[in-house]
Amino acid sequence: MNTNALVIGKFYPPHAGHRHLIETAAAGAGHVYVLVQGSRFETLTAAQRADWLREEFDGANVTIVPVLNDCPEDYASDEIWAAQVENMRWALKAHGVKKIDAVYTSESYGDRLAQAFDAVHVPVDPARETHHISGTMCREDLSGNWCQLVPAARRGLAVRVIVVGAESTGTTTLSEDLRAHYRQQFPAIADVPEYGRYYTYELLEALQGTHADATVEDLVWTATDFGIIANRQTELEQAAAEAAPLVIADTDALATTLWERYYLGDGSYGSYGAQTHLPRRDVYLLTDHNGVDFEDDGWREGEHRRPEMTDWFKETLTDEGHSWILVTGSPERRLATATAVIDAMLNQQNTFTSAAWQNRTVLTVAA
Known part of the structure; x- marks a missing residue:
């Protein structure tokens, strides 16, 4: 050796x-x-x-x-x-x-x-x-050769679009519309759902195992719960980045810190550790509450706090130096706003400059 x-x-x-x-x-x-x-x-x-x-x-x-x-x-x-x-x-x-x-x-x-x-x-x-x-x-064909890149390079190169907003402001609708729009271009694009919702289902199911008539209002949240949600949210996002060059995430660990604040107050920091491992962001799309009817699906409780929550997002995203866009109007208008900026980011992602003297490696095609 x-x-x-x-x-x-x-x-x-x-x-x-x-x-x-x-x-x-x-x-x-x-x-x-x-x-x-x-x-x-x-x-x-x-x-x-x-x-x-x-x-x-x-x-x-x-x-x-x-x-x-x-x-x-x-x-x-x-x-x-x-x-x-x-x-x-x-x-x-x-x-x-x-x-x-x-x-x-x-x-x-x-x-x-x-x-x-x-x-x-x-x-x-x-x-x-x-x-x-x-x-x-x-x-020359980043998307076509995406799975040939080492996983860390995929996570580093993926365009990441994070959709956030207060309750019932259209975040899930916009996320699903965007994935549907780009699925033909990126067939492997992965869903990155709001993990907190699924975690809530699990907590309620466990509670109903001992209290059959329990409802979501009976759940007792802890800082540990939000830490679990934040870390799992990042794991889902990272897996999506390894799967395709574009990530559309319906919320993230940063948003989880605001929901923890919403439910437990300013003194709870269970989800904040995930902030130190927050992947690079390209843009946040913040869905506006104005002009969007509140839909009570049995899991929501904050119609009166939507304006406050929207302002929390604006304040936090600004203070932490993130690029963010307030998306307003009809679902069609929101989709058009989002795709305009995402298309520009994808074009930038696919632009690799080299010195004039750099050689191209041309591989022969196997017989």
Whole structure:
């Protein structure tokens, strides 16, 4: 077994082929150093890509090192090659690595790179038969190759739209309309329902097991209940991000903190721990109570408090620096407002910039 192994790449973005390369190196070496080379010309930073790989290899014998590298790519130039190698060598030295024993690559330059480090070259699936995927393919068709990305990259790249609002203001209607609108484009788009409602059903069913005539008004809420709801809400959202490039969530952990405040008062903080793990948000859609009739489905009790609750959302979303849009008008008008901004975000999500000299990886089609 080799002591120190080297893997380099742009990982733009990290995909299943990259994971296979690193896993192979980790199985054949005492420790693997992965240099994630990113430039100012690329949309995703080296730090972002490194974070996703760290999640993927957490606890393994792998060190992920983000490297800023704006040097041109020119495999025919000895001078450019020397500049590239020195960039790698000093990135390793900064992490206390003075000797590399093996270089693992799937690229044609592998022999030359290994020679530069006086190491052996271990080719890993150069024909890409195990995973017929490349970063170029992912960038050119992100949606079509979504499941090829490592899970952390999917969670990081997914466009997240969170629909929130007071009781009976159309949040569920808008969430369902949006998912129906985008399901043809993203067949795997997942439902992210309001978990608190299902949790309420479970609590009431348990209570009725001992008190058959119990109603929702008889439930006694605790801070622990809201902590469970908030954490489960985030889990549902994360699973949806792994399934498709677009997440439409009917509420989230942040909203849960406001509902906890609503039911238990300002001194209860059971759901606030989930705030430290709140995923990145793209936009909150806040459904307005004005012009929406209150529908009492037997589980609601706050018609008179809808204006106050709407203001709580406005205040909290503003104070915490989130992008939010108040959606008003008919269901059709609300849907039009939402899709306009979501379409723009999806277009931005699918835009990957690169330096003029960056090579495209074109894989041959298997016979």
